Amino acid sequence: MIAISDLEFQFPQSDFRLAVPSLKIAAGERVVIVGPSGSGKTTLLNLISGILSPSRGTIRVGNGEMNALGDAARRAFRVAKIGLAFQNFELVGYLDAFENILLPYRLNPALRFTPEIERRVEELARDTGIEHRLRYFPHRLSQGEKQRVAICRAVLPQPPLLLADEPTGQLDPSAKGRVVDLLFQQVERSGATLVMVTHDTEVAGRFPRVINCREFAAGGSR
Numbered sequence: 001m002i003a004i005s006d007l008e009f010q011f012p013q014s015d016f017r018l019a020v021p022s023l024k025i026a027a028g029e030r031v032v033i034v035g036p037s038g039s040g041k042t043t044l045l046n047l048i049s050g051i052l053s054p055s056r057g058t059i060r061v062g063n064g065e066m067n068a069l070g071d072a073a074r075r076a077f078r079v080a081k082i083g084l085a086f087q088n089f090e091l092v093g094y095l096d097a098f099e100n101i102l103l104p105y106r107l108n109p110a111l112r113f114t115p116e117i118e119r120r121v122e123e124l125a126r127d128t129g130i131e132h133r134l135r136y137f138p139h140r141l142s143q144g145e146k147q148r149v150a151i152c153r154a155v156l157p158q159p160p161l162l163l164a165d166e167p168t169g170q171l172d173p174s175a176k177g178r179v180v181d182l183l184f185q186q187v188e189r190s191g192a193t194l195v196m197v198t199h200d201t202e203v204a205g206r207f208p209r210v211i212n213c214r215e216f217a218a219g220g221s222r
Contacts, residue, residue: 001027001161001193002048007057009047018043020057020216027160030187030194032204035213041197042087044213045163048195049082050074061161079108083154083192085164089146091138097145098134101125101152111157124152127182129175143170151179155186162187164196168203180206 002025009018018040025031033041046052047059050066051074059066064077078084083104091100101121105111125131128148133141141149147170154162164183168176180203187194198204 001025001029001062002195003058003060004048005058007047007054007059009043009052009054016040016043018047018216020044023211025193025195027193028187028191029209030184030207031196031209031211032207033195033197033211033213034199034204037199039213040216041213042165044216045086045165045195045197049078049084049163051078079104080110081159081161083157083159083162085147085151085154085162085167087165087169089138089150091146091149093138096135096137097125097130097141097149100138100149101134101156103153104157108157117156120156121152124156124182128152128178144172144175147171148175148179151182155182158186158190158192160190160192162192162194162196164194166197166199168198168200176200176203 004020004023007020010016033044035041043052047054048061050069053067062081066074069077092103095103098121101124102113105113105117122131125134128151130145130148133145138146147167151164151167154164162183168179171179183194183196186192204210
């Protein structure tokens with residue numbers, strides 16, 4: 001599913017440098033990325049998703065070589081193939097929670113909205129404890145509720161790859177467990193690959209494979 005080789009990345013005017021000689025993640029794997037703040041965990045996810053481009057090396061996701069694609073092609077690839085749940089949520093302020101979860105179906109013409117998809121939104125909302133917030137706009141949601149909306153949106157289209165950056169960071173212990181359960185259920189049902197970043201040792205302990213980003217990073221903090 002993911003194959004990285006000879007990758008190097010450095011932010012302009014920064015001492016931070018990420019170097020990944022080789023990293024392979026098989027289809028269907030559940031992998032957690034750990035490491036101290038500034039070790040490049042979020043940067044690595046952004047490189048895998050094509051949000052950032054390396055200065056050298058290759059990143060293959062499925063059949064696509066991310067760094068060989070132009071900006072528009074990388075965006076289209078993300079919409080079609082990758083479910084993203086990142087720390088800043090990226091919710092659309094003028095859409096309620098229900099419509100924010102449905103956003104991939106508005107952006108990707110290959111996805112068809114059906115009554116079954118509407119039922120699935122409601123099921124995901126129940127699973128994450130936000131069923132009573134579906135008609136609330138983002139400004140009325142707590143940080144934890146926004147996080148759960150973003151997670152529901154990421155898993156709704158059942159993409160082959162799920163990338164999650166600290167998806168439990170704003171949640172209480174009960175909600176945290178439900179969200180990790182949900183992510184594991186989704187990847188098991190669809191055969192998807194899950195790559196997650198976390199600082200939480202309890203959450204990390206539930207994953208069969210742990211990658212420590214400390215070994216890839218040098219210099220500043222990102």
